[in-house]
Amino acid sequence: MGGLGRPGVTAVKWSAVSTAARFVLQLLAQVVLARTLGPEIFGVFAIGMVVLTFATFVSGFGFSWSLLQRTTLRDQDIRFAWTWQLLVGAITMLALYLLAPLLAQYFREPRAESVIEWLSLACLLTAAAAPATYLLQRDLNFRAVGLVQVGSYAAGYVAVGMPMALLGWGTGALVAAWLVQAAVQLVASYALKPHAVRPLFWYPDAASAVGTGRTVFFTNIINWVLNNMDRVLIGRLLNAQALGLYNVAYNLATMPNTLLLGALQPAFLAAGARLQNEQQRLGQAYFQMLATILVLAVPAFVFLAVISADLVRLLYGPQWSGAAWVLAILFLSMPAYVIWGLSTPVLWNTGRKHYEFVLQLPLVAAGALGFYFFAGQGILSAASVAALLLVLRAGVVGAAAFRAVQLNWTGLLPHLARGLLLSTLAVAGALAGQELAGRSGQPLLSLMASTFIALVLLASVVALRPQVLGEQAAAMVLRFVPRLTHFLRRASPPMPVKTMGEQQL
Template sequence: MKNDELSASAERAVKWSVFTTMARFGLQLGSQIALARLLGPDVYGVYGIGMTVLTFVAFLSGASFSWNLMLLPKVTDEDIRLSFTWQMLIGVACAVAMWLAAPWIASFFSDPRVAGMVQLLAIASALTAASATATCLLQRELDFRSLGLIQIGSYAIGYLGVGVVLALRGYGATSLGVAAVVQAAVVLVATCAVRRHPVRPLLRHAGSDTLSTGRIVFFTNVVNWCLNNLDRVVIGRVLNTHSVGVYNLAYNVASIPNTLLVGAVQPTLLSTGAKLQDDHGRLGEGWSRAVAAVLVIATPMAVAAALLSHDLVAFVYGPAWGDAGWVLAALFLCVPAWASWGMSTPVLWNAQRKSSECLLQLPVLAVAAGLWFWAAHEGVRYVAAASVLVMFTRAAVMVVAVLRRLHLRWTGVGVALLRGGSLALLCGAGVLLGQHLAGSDAAPLARLLAGAVVGTAPAPFVLILAPQWLGRDALAVLSRMLPFLSKPTSPLAAAAVPGAS
């Protein structure tokens, strides 16, 4: 594929991915609010423990052996058959192990309800493994239109069409487990219908590094799962399901902006980067622009969201979830670090550093495990604070690794961080002013609206009066996502010309 064609395909893919990801997480937020209000923190905590186990199994079996299909310059039917065969072998084995271990897991967390939840999610795990090959092929082909629409439809059917209905009828935590199974089943049927592929078993294929890549992905996923979920395991073991529910809700909400950013861009970076493995210059240019834009745009959003968290939880989820406000505020601050880490991963993989992600994070994991265990004895807020420190450390390690591998200067990242930090101070001050004007005794909705309106008020003034403050990379990204800003008469377009600061 020619450079212009590749760039055009990647841009279309990002736009579709952004659109469908935003729609999917709009559905996710709506269903989470409904289910959280219907079920409460304790029941939601049972689901959170089950999802922690499912995430672990999904990391082991989900796409370990299909990921290689996105990294290969060319893919043959033998590559697909080999990936699918090993994907199914590992996926079914992990699902069976998850089912059999359910009683022990319930005993570990001292809650018998966990057993049934884990067994339901074991079924979802096997279905997810079966759809991994078709999903990776759609990502490789940059068909994010089909993939995004499938994700939207499956979530709507699973959680809104089934989960909420069962919750209303009093099925409790079971409603969430059944919703996960239905969603995974819809994804499997739809992806295999849209992207058919050979399924005849193949255990060996001369010249293929699928098994080698699969092993690396496997161990990398184990490390990532530990860093992403060990905090909840420790909470469930040391504290209780109520604390798990509070933390899990806050984590899910705080991760939505990160998934919007990384979920929309990371697969495109991975698939496009596979075609640029020998062109580190273009690979580094794409990564630098993406990370700079994230730091400038996401940092003020994260700070504003953190300051609004208490009022958001009080208004949306109700008084039963009051403890989640502080945790949500802390985790919102992680959004820029989350996104920077997520965008660095595919670049290292395409820069012939497949093992770096795993090896670089092992020391972080060793320290994080002890830190979380100590923090859990002090309370859920301490665990959230520890998670913030861990996430920023992970991001710093990965960003430095990319800078060194691609021989890039750190000044670009540093300048973007300063730009984002200055905007964060401006937006944060606006949020605090709006809340102050509303008054401490005002209803949560009034404080939320006042803080949001005053906090975001500086944005149009920056775009109109001082767009160069955002920097060229952030301006370029904004103009591509919002086409009207790229018109010749737009001050944003004028500031994004070569040579702009």
């Protein structure tokens, strides 16, 4: 990540620390809540969340996003963004509340009506918090952003949601957890980054902010459709329990990915905004990130796919066993999800902010047809369509990003080959561990054996032949864990570890 410089690396490090903390909290809360509430209640809440995420995109519109993209920022920019975020958030909240009965009727689930009504409050809370959040990201103050994310999640889900679930509140526990999290995030973000709140409905540069917001809005709508078509049709064609199984599997599969993107994407976008006129450095950082994903993330997700059944049995119990194969399929598509997420900042920072929206439009039609014909056949078929759609999105958006920074995608093929080689070792270790623990019937023992054998195999190969990581992934690892420098070079002295800036692309 040499292309982003020290501030960008520091931002990513802080994002990674907060991401790890949030991952632990999120996993703990989700396991307790899933075991306590069961698939059906999670399915009812999932209907509310599908609707809320769409409403949140509408209420956000992208006014605050323009604060992150501007090279210079004035008080008027902030006031304008704040005013319209609050206004649109309030209108969206009211509209969602009034539409709750019709939405519950569409999903054939009366219990979803009150969930949607209560969650409508989150539209206003999330919209109001957006300006301060983006201002913190603009400052590359990811230490503060991380503390807010971890603290708000702990307050919502650990302090409120889990106790309410254990006391028998059902979907009310999940709704309360989400609202408390949103409220705490609003208060904490503004406390850390106070900004002007005096209303401003128009000013000379308003057209530019509205233009950026419009692009963000339509891009978010397309992304929402692509990310939620599966759940919309499962909820309509199947039932709440099927949706609950699918949604928990999807959340678990995307949890490490969402957290990884949560650490990398905002820092890459904010730091990349400072490199808008330095295309070569931006391309170098982007290439190195993708190479690292192929070499390190692909084997990790392949390993997780192989151990999915044991993960579901251990974390959620037998009532969630129907989610195991869904989880495995989705894990295999997660590297594509990361590639897509890291490609979008490149388009935005090279003057191609509308590309993400335009390029994904054909995929909306393809995905709609796929889910329409296959979602009714069960959650396994829906997961297969969702995984294929993620791969197509990564290919389309990634190809555009490569063209934007004048890179050749064939340069990634050696890194993909390294990732597949390490994936083979990870699979061998996982299967060997499962075979050894097969007769015990204990998922924890199977997971421990699989993880131990896979790690020993991978560590042995890297120790003997560090070249297997490739220069890009090795440089990224050493950038964030300098203590490994001596180990890597001692294991293979001839191995060069260079940044992208030292190579000719």
